[in-house]
Amino acid sequence: MALPRSNPSAQGVAASGVSAFVDALEAHPGIDPHSLMLVRHGAVVAEGWWAPYTPDRLHLLYSLSKTFLSTAVGFAVQEGLLSLDDAVADHFPEFRDELPEASRRILVRHALAMASGHSGEMAQIAIATDPREPVRGFLLHAPEHEPGSWFAYNQPANYAVAAILQRAAGTDLVGYLRSRLFDPIGAGPMSWQQYPPGRSLGFSGLHATTETIASLGQLHLADGVWEGRQLLPEGWAEEVRTKRVSTEREGNPDWAQGYGFQVWMARHGYRGDGAYGQFCVILPEHDAVLALTAATEDMQAVLDAAWTRLLPALGDASEGDAADAALAERLGDQVLPPSEGASAPAGAVPSSWTGAGLRATRTDDGVVLADPQVTLTLPVGRPGWTVVEGDGTAPPVAVSGGWSGDAADLDLVFLESPHRLHVRLDPSGTVAIRWGTTPLDFAYTGTILGQWAPRPLA
Structure with a gap:
């Protein structure tokens, strides 16, 4: 079931503090907020989406997916599918004997804490070494440090778990978690990127709603209890949030507090997070959860704003109905700034453009933008954002912008991701592109548009 709703003041939250937090996000030139949900004492007290993003839209969580993986491991341990003290290599007898001895000492608990002992990221090395079985490609490279002693943000460690x-469950992660987690917390259909087909990435690639993020945070905050019953295995939430390894070499203060099982320790509470501002911040000392999706390369700035603007509001019951209503009105009317432009060029322009792996063709109503996998028909020069829903093969996008003289400048927001693509159609007949935040992929095989093609929901 969905999380219950309440007014901020009824749960001891000053609405003006939430508004101040939103002010800070919007004032930062490098932050595009997409959604926000604040839970206090188990109830949602503030929520908002910046159009063209909407509450029911799935959003790519990047490494926030890891916290869902560590949650899944709790069920698997309880069911005897694996043990934290299993050697990772022992689950792969087909290649175990060819591995370096140091790799055979990596335990599940080490990998789950990104403490395999490797000194750095091994994702591309693992794929290059064995594209058919990246776990083998990863473990063929001996760790430079003793497993369990050294933190490095290292995706194949999580991928191996x-x-x-x-393997043990005989299904992918969405299938495994559907009855155990997703259905009980009221999460609808979602997708998890796979590589190879049939195997969810685990460390990234989950597409879920903001409320699913908030519900996961509330479940961990309540030590695994959901609506009065012990949903997570008893004690697993504590296992997840226990510091396992030092991260003092990390540059930002909220990344240097240590790492648990797929969560970061922080100056306040702990959190799961993903690239470009996907957050599930759990604050036990305030009985609160902050779920947030965004597009930013300055994730520390988001947390700084939360600590300075939002935290003082938690526990302040001095404001009342008027402040609550003002906040609800504000959060119900958020829009990402669109680009502007005319619906037609000022003079003669080409009928088609090519470049950057894309082809564009002018039509009476706009342009058709295509790559080898996906075709999008986009209006040009309309005010605000126009949402173009996918047709099963094309991704849902929102477009803004139009013509300026003899060039067209369009902004495409890929609505199930944190990403915005700027497309320029030049008078010379070329297409030029610029990403707002550059997409990341473990095993990229798509095209500019095709990488966002819809994946099966489960």
């Missing part, structure tokens, strides 16, 4: 779980 996800592979173990899915």
